[in-house]
Amino acid sequence: MIAIKDLHKSYKMGSNVLHVLKGINFNVEEGEMVAIMGSSGSGKSTLLNIVGMLDLLDTGSYTLDGVPIVNLNETKAAKYRNKFLGFIFQSFNLINYKTALENVALPLYYQRVPKKERDEKALQYLTKVGLANWxxxxxxxxSGGQKQRVAIARALAAQPKVLLADEPTGALDSTTSYEVMQLLQEINDEGKTLLVVTHEEDIAKMCKRIVQLKDGVIIEDKKVNQIRASEYV
Amino acid sequence: MFSSDNWQEIFQTIKKNKLRTFLSGFTITLGLLIFITLLGLGNGLKNSFNQFFMDDATNTMFIFPGRTSMPYKGYNVNRTIQFKNDDLADIQKNFPFYLEYITPRIFRNGTVTFNNESNSYSYVGVSPAHQVSEKTIMMKGRYLNDLDVKEKTKYAVIGRLVEKDLFKDKSALGEHVIINNTAYKVIGVFQDEGGDNEERRIYVPYTTLQLIEKNTDDINQIVLAYKPELGYAGAMLFEEKLTKFLKEKHEIAPDDQSGVFVRNIADNMNDNQQLSGVLTLIVTFVGIGTLIAGVIGISNIMVFVIKERTKEIGVRKALGATPFSIITMILQESIFITLIAGYIGLFLGIFVLKMIGDKLEDYFILNPYIDLGTAITATIILILFGALAGYVPAKRAARIQPIVALRDE
Structure with missing residues (x-):
């Protein structure tokens, strides 16, 4: 599903060059649920942003679902993002003047789905995350947990190949965090590929595979026995 | 791009962000309101200036006959030139391109009597167009018309002060006055801003006067008006051609200066018009200044609006919005708002001018107005600049990496 070879990325900070990713090789198969761990500054968010086409890579190659992601201009990136990827952010990033339903319907608007169909689908996904009444x-x-669930519904609405979650539980208390993780696990159970960036050990252990990043390189990549979030709830 | 779906999205954004909508709309409305009001007041000032200095029509020429000062084609010097009715007809026939109207004038003085009251007044034989050239204002009854000239009716139009002198408090309409032994029926009373002298006049059809005076076709003077669109230069050219024509017709030497005189009001008018031009310049300057202030205002608001929406733009981009769709969304929204607001401003401004009307006449502002073309152009300029002011930051916002936009708090 995701194939990354020899990925480098650096940022210019004034006169200094900050080498954030130093040769990442990384593959994700369909249906996997991968946690990307690391302390702050390890490059985990940068990696996710590149996978999410929110940021551009310097050198190396990146293939998503068999499509090589090269020569991205903004329009092309927007189309790929819309077609392949769903985003879940730490700060939810819902549009504050739109209702839950309208937020979920937004990716479908950019897919030019007619209004009626859009609303039906959005309600369907809201129901899936248990927020039809909202x-x-x-x-x-x-509430924070509800917002994140709306964001998850929104990420799912476009029926992407991969869901990318950047610290999805970072702004939530632990009970709510486990509820959100339970939802993500259920989504993974249905066969959706998930990439979760986190620095919390217990959240990482709820994934099926943990990739440890440190100073821009992968220091550990192991499969783990998934801990079901439902055990905590 | 202009699907109803798109518009729904935009209407929603407008509805849900009332303050933002109000701010940008208000800037445009206020800008236009001030522009139209100021320009209108300026025009009002110009109007009262024109009224002060331009009692008579400004596009008028007076033609007087004189005496020749040179022998020419077998004629002696000192020959008196006499205009006749056929001069009127010839000018009309030869200068239709320049001529707006023409009227003869035959000046007479005489005793005018009504019942036991009598007094001496000047009375003038004219044709209907004379009303325009003198800007005579009818208080009651009517002015002379073409039929009166044709039928040589014994009708008279008398000045306000004539009526006051002879009729005291009674109305002169329909009464008969005796002017030099001939009875005329009073068909109208006029006033004239030219002063008391002009209001002590009596106008009669020139043909009637000619008939009574032994059926001649002599006339004293010719007053004519050229088409105002000729402008100053055109008027000068017309004057030159006309003088040449009349000299040829009456067989006056081409360089004889005293055979015929043409007095062109445009000559004196030129100075006044320059002053009036300065006024126009000031009004224009104020107008452009207001417009620029409005453009800067709307630009600031647009920059602010887009700054405020940076994060939203980031979210939309992450969800698959193309830069193009972002720019169109912002532009469509801003143009829609400015269009509505511009229309309101236009309407309000014209309404305010109508309300002011002649209420500020004491402050030398008379009939303030703005011509609709100028007002609409100003509206379009504001809308255009509003869109442009939105386009530049929108383009930048659409280009920034979504991750940068999302980080923006």
């Missing part, structure tokens, strides 16, 4: 509420009327 469809007409604004993000400001929802």
């Amino acid at each position: 469809a007409t509420h604004l993000p400001s009327e929802l």
Whole structure:
């Protein structure tokens, strides 16, 4: 599903060059649930952003679902993002003046799905995350966990190949975190590929594979026995 | 791009962000309101200036006959030139391109009597166009018309002060006055801003006067008006051609300066018009200044609006919005708002001018107005710049990496 070869990425900070990713080789098969771990500054978010086409790589190659991601201009990147990827952010990033339903329907708007169909699908995904009753509420009327579930529904709505979650539980208390992880596990159970960036050990252990990053290189890549979040809830 | 789906998205954004919508709309409305009001007041100032200095029509020429000062084609010097009705007809026939209207004038003085009251007044034989050239204002009844000239009716139009002198408090309409032994029926009373002298006049059809005076076709003076669109230069050219024509017709030497005189009001008008031009310049300057202030205002608001939306743009991009769709969204929204707001501003401004009307006449502002073309151009300029002011930051916002936009707090 994801194939990354010899990936390098550096940022210019004034006169200094910050070499963030120093040769990453990394493959993800379909249906995997991978945790990317590392302390802050290890390059884990940068890696996720490159996978998410939110950022560009310097050298190396990146293939997503058999499509080589090269020569990305903004329009092309936007189309790929819309088609292949769903994002879940730490700070939810819901549009504050849109209702839960409208937020979920937004990726479908950019896929030019007709309004009626869009709303039906959005409601379907809201139901899936257990928030059908909150469809007409604004993000400001929802709790943190609910917001993240709306964001997950939104990420799912476009039916992407891969879900990318950047610290999905970073802004939530542990009970809510486990609820969100349970939801992500269920989504993975249905065969969706998931990439989760986290620095929390217990969250990482709920994935099927843990990749440890340190100073821009992968220092450990192991399969683990998934701990079901439902045990905690 | 202009699907109803798109518009729904935009209407929603507008509805849910009332403050933002209000701010950008208000800037445009206010800018236009001020622009139209100021320009209108400036025009009002110009109007009262024109009224002060331009009592008579400004596009008028007076033609007087004189005496020749040179012998020419067998004629002696000192020959008196006499205009006749056929001069009127010839000018009309030869200068239709320049001529707006023409009227003869036959000046007479005489005793005018009504019942036991009598007094001496000047009375003038004219044709209907004379009303325009003198800007005579009818208080009651009517002015002379073409039929009166044709039928040589014994009708008279008398000045306000004539009526006051002879009729005291009674109305003169329909009464008969005796002017030099001939009875005329009063068909109208006029006023004239030219002063008391002009309001002590009596106008009668020139043909009637000619008939009574032994059926001659002599006339004293010719007053004519050229088409205003000729401008100053055109008027000068017309004057030159006309003088030449009349000299040829009356067989006056081409360089004889005293055979016929043409007095062109445009000559005196030129100075006044320059002052009026300065006023126009000031009004234009104020107008452009206001417009620039409006453009800067809307630009600031647009930059602010887009700054505020940076994160939203990032989210939209992460969800698959192309830069193009971001730019169109922002532009469509801003143009829609400025269009509505511009229309309101236009309407309000014109309404305010209408409300002011002649209420500020004491402050030398008369009939403030703005011509619709200027107002609409100003509206379009504001909308255009509003869109441009939105386009530049929108383009930048659409280009930044979504990750940068998302980091923006």
